[in-house]
Amino acid sequence: MDNTLLAGGLGAIVGVILALTGAGGGSLAVPLLVFGLRLPMQQAAPVALVAVGLASGLGAVLGLRDGLVRYRAAALIGLTGMALAPLGVWLAQHLPTAPLMLMFSVVMGQSAWRMWRASRSDAAPTPAGEEPQLPQERRPCRINPNEGRLTWTRPCARALAGIGMxxxxxxxxxxVGGGFVIVPALTRHTDISPRGIAATSLAVIALVSMGGITAAAGHGTFPWSVAAPFGLGAASALLLGRQVAHRLAGRRLQQIFALLCAGVTLTMAAKALLSWASAAPTHGLM
Structure with a gap:
């Protein structure tokens, strides 16, 4: 099959998953690119950010419309993240593929476990999940009840900047978009509502994804011939999928997706370990 058509088809799969499961579904973009188009991790990672960034950007626009995005916090976290994304891209270019795949499988496995726990919870799952929270008085970022805005302090700025880094x-x-870091961290360090955390996280992910894509393009390793159809397929399927998402989404779908992610996690980990073992030097008996 022509790579352009295949990239568009794989992007459409990611778009549908994103529409049904939320921004976290973008974690499947990297495995699809690695196994479907046989891209190395160093190229698959920034291409995956195209789908993640598009989905998050759309969600952030809707959140802004509804007044849910804490835009000043999102700007600080996002700009800090954009500043550090080039370092991540540089590290990816200088690390072997096997350890990168192992690191990704750990991240994906954690996301699968969190989604499975949320789907099994008796209470309706929230974006914040079951992450531990600091006591109200110890959270560095708190909303002023009179103004409805975050009270900016040095500890608050440091916490948000650390999340972005x-x-x-x-x-x-x-x-990956970083939602698995941003959402728990905002839950722990702020008293923003769960819906506000979700919307703010999407705005940050859109900014950080843009930083990663720009950095990869600057390195000259960004495969535009794959990224363009992949992103177009993801955006088109996402917009179409949103029309029926409310009918299909639910706990059973979350469980299926969590199990799918777990299977992909094991596959990527096994592939990484086999690659690592085959690359290890062998010494014959003397």
Missing amino acids: LSGLLSGLLG
Whole structure:
């Protein structure tokens, strides 16, 4: 099959998954590119950010319309993440493929476990999940009840900047949006509502994804011939999938997706270990 058509088809799969499961579904973009188009991790990661960035950008626009995005916090986290994303891309270019795949499989396995726990919870799952929270008085970022805005302090700025640094580094390194870092961190360090956290996280992911894509393009390793149809397929399927998502989404779908992610996690880990073992030097008996 022509690579352009295949890339568009794989992008459409990612778009449908994103529409049904949320931004976290973009974690399947990297495995699809690695196994479907046989791209190395160093190229698959930034291409995956195209789909992740498009989905997150759409969600952020809807969140802004509904007044849910904490745009000043999102700007600080996002800009810090954009500054660190090039470092992640640089590290990806200088690390072997096997350890990169192992790191990605760990991240994906954690996401699968969190989604499975949320789907099994008796309470309706929220974007914040079951992440531990600091006591109200110890959270560095708190909303002023009189103004409805975050009260900006040095500890708050440091916490948000730290979230951005970690999410940007991982986005550039592994091609993930960073929601698995941003959402728990905002839940722990702020008193923003779960819906506000989800919307703010999407805005940050869109910015950080843009930083990772730009950095990869600057390195000259960004395969535009794959990224363009992949992104177009993902965006088209995402918009179409949103029309029926409310009818199909639910706990059973979450469980199926979590099991799918777990299977892909094991496959990528096995592939990485086999690659690592085959590359290891062998010494004959003397």
